[in-house]
Amino acid sequence: MAGLQYLAYGFAHFFVFKTVLLMLGGVCVGLVIGALPGLSATMGVALFLPVTYWLSPSESLVFLGSLYMAAIYGGSFSAILLRTPGTPSNIGTTFDGYPMAKQGRGWEAILTATFSSLYGGLFGLIMFLIFAPMLARVALKFGPPEYFWLGIFGLTVISSLSRGNTLKGFIGGLIGVLLSTVGVAPVGGNVRFTFNIPELIGGVGLIPALVGLFCIPEVIDMVLNRSKKQLYQEARVQEGMIWKTFVSVMKKQVDLLRASIIGFIIGVLPGAGGNIANLVAYSEAVRASKHPEKFGTGIPEGVIATETSNNAVVGGGFVPLMTLGVPGTPVDAILYGALLMQGLRPGAELFTRRADVVYTFIAGVIVATFVMVPIGLAFGRAMAKFITKIPLSLLAPTVLFLTMVGSYCVSNNISDVYMMLILGVLGFVLRKLGFEAGPITLGLILGPIIETGLVQGLLIGRKFARPWLIFFARPLCWVFIVLSVFFLFWPVIMKKRMIVSGGDQR
């Protein structure tokens, strides 16, 4: 609990004009980067890392941390208004946020995302302060076999993500896993499935895939169905919704807590991040719900699950970063670089020797989480109004242009733009055939985690007479095996329950 005493000290240090100004700047930059499809939080932090070169360690971290938190939140705007996740952490927000916008409840969806992000963000940071050193040791128990099962468990989430047709969901997931095998193998370095096209060595990037699979089908739809011109008119801002939505979100404490805990834990595990957390949280919300069939039709619970969890990831990821010097998420890897550049070595000694930096940083990000609410609402309001004002003939090309810029910016590579466009057309066809983008991207995210865990696990397992035994010899593995089996048969269990209860849903 010493952390809380230090925190007061941190706040005192944080409230310096320059630091507060940097925090505000970080929030504004983060919101814009997050809201632009294709520009992820990772890229945002990487992009602005050089700017922090001239700042003191705590100023630099406050700026980058605020940017990170706000970008994850800002990603919900395009997820809700354009059906395109602003960052990989907002994939699940498209599932219910966009249908809400279509029903004319876009502003309500944005408000829901805002208060959920605030809740999740604060939860993660407070948990960090209380439990950091303890959790860091637990996270280390996660070895390759555990990551393999975590990946498998992640895939079973598809059964609750794919509404209506579980089989098609799994086929979609498989397509994603197959796409993830293109390029250099994560372990061993063999080059596979590139068909001698040098552009494919780098594999299918997550950002081009996200933008292509989610955004392009929407643009094609826009052009094909000109009659649905009114679509975006429905995102309009309704006055007097703020307090009402706040109350109704805060009433859902169970949902908020569940999503926060999921996000925080996934953040603590090195290597996983918001991209997985939001989908797992969404699927958990479906599983726990009394009316799972309503998910995907535009209910606030869906937005609450994803937007709470992805902001809780932020605090979770700081745990291994600050205590062990092991980055929890891709963004944390860049923050790690930022720390090193400042001459700070993350690890237990950072807490004792440079407590001023750590606690000023956390205090700054806590304030940023609050501050992003009014700034975010003003920004979201402007974005919603702007989108409704643009005529369709301009909106489609504008969005297309944004997707191209976004994909290009990933690594300044024109081949990423082609990849995005090809995947976009593929995504459109697949969607027409009933394959959703969600499971495909999940497969793309989890494929490398499963493959890496499998190969590394088998290598480590050479200590056993039968190497594969390692996947069944550890207690944490069994937790995921049981969870996976349970999830796999969830739709079957659900159906039985509905028949028993005489439910007439579906």
Next chain:
Amino acid sequence: MKGRVLVALLVLLTVVSLFAEKFPSKPITYVICFAPGGESDITARLQQPYLEKILGVPIVITYKEGGGGAVGWTELVSRAKPDGYTIYGTNLPHTILQPLQGGVGYKTEQINNIYFFQSTPCVLAVSADSPIKTFQDFVEYAKKKGIVTLGGSGQPSANSFATVRLAKLTGLNITYVPFSGSGTAVPALLGGHVDGLMTYTTMAVQYKDKMRVIAVATEERIPLFPDVPTFRELGIDLVEKAYRGIAVPPGTSEDVKRMLEEAFRQVNNNPEFVAKMQEMGFVIENYDEAAAAKLVAELIPYYKQLWEETQGK
């Protein structure tokens, strides 16, 4: 009349500027072919302010990750403009091993290295709380258990070859477990998932309180770990390290290359920069274009042989 004067003036200006335009006159993009935060990135970030001062233009660091560096290096030899305004970080033995393995869009000889400025020697490390205190302990442990697992960064890489060589020279049953980077291998050691790491000096410095280095793969002892013996002292002929430098696209003019070479040499001679680098565990190297080409030429047969030896294993 006015028009004619204007045209004449314009022509004059163009001619003058053509002669006067000296390299560099606009920002230089420094491409890192890995994710931000790694050894290549940290070095580039440390070099950045000095380079800007020396060259007088902004240095913009960008990332082109993918394929363990292959995506960026393929672009370097095939698509980048040879005007000196885009330079790429390069790594050895990566640029030798990747073409050997095949499937990448560049050849080792196509990489025009201008300067190798640092290296990171391989070290054998165990967890700080491990019962293994010395290399002798390590050998006994391996014999008793019948097998040891060592994590490391990538495959094929300096780490993986050092491990394979160690196994061959000692006759011990050592399994190499590749990770996506030197940083990601650390939790596997700290969590006890692997018995040890074949890693770089930089990691050993960063995790000084969590790791115990039991041998270094250098010719001579390293000042950072004065008490740790080299493999050679232990009777094992194992020297292995990763070099980092910069390269320009093929066809870049001699003037531009000399300019860049000189800039990186000057940075490497800056005591402040050198102190920062050494503190982080980097070894400063000074291979200009000619020396770099010689180094690569020497290393190619060495790695070719190692590569063939390890095939099918």
